[in-house]
Amino acid sequence: MENKKYVIKPFLSKKKIELLCNDLAEQINKDYKKYVAETPENYTNPQLVALCILKGGMFFMADILRHIKIPFIMDFVKLSSYGKNMKSSGTIAILQDISVDLKGKHIIIFDEIVDSGKTLSFYIERLKSAEPASIKICTLIDKKMCRAPESNVEADYVGINAGTEFLIGYGLDHGEAYRNLPDIYQLVEE
Secondary structure (H helix, E strand, C coil): CCCCCEEEEEEECHHHHHHHHHHHHHHHHHHHHCCCCCCHHHHHCCCEEEEEEECCHHHHHHHHHCCCCCCCEEEEEEEECCCCCCCCCCCCEEEECCCCCCCCCEEEEEEEEECCCHHHHHHHHHHHCCCCCEEEEEEEEECHHHCCCCCCCCCCEEEEECCCCCEEECCECECCECCCCCCEEEEEEC
16 A cells, blocks of 8 residues: 555444444335336336446445335446555546446435545536436445545435545455455554
């Protein structure tokens, strides 16, 4: 890690993450029940699209989708703006794009953390061209303090708000390491 020494401090326990995910799933079930009825035809043509921002969002989305009671399509997009750095480079690359038709569908974007909002702002604009019925954002951690002035991103479903901490674990990484930790930790330079 760049010849720097770091310590990790507990930030969010596995149990707390589980409780937050359950609460978010309950909110989503309640909100989307009015749009998407649980009928046999909706299981063959779901109107809800759960869109995961890879790689970090996969644990978060999976934990929530296990509790969603309405039919959905699941898809993945891989965006990059960090590389191996602790701060966004500001350049956004689409490494893997969606593969489903979004026209007229309700999209929920799952991302484990929203910080500057630049990447999501960029991608939401792209999604709008597909003419979805709606686009919502679900995040475990919202770092509003880090939001870029040019970002117009507001998360619709938020587990917790955080400050400027650099976090690892539960999908959050530093140079691709630490994603598999079941808890979330703050990475602090000594």
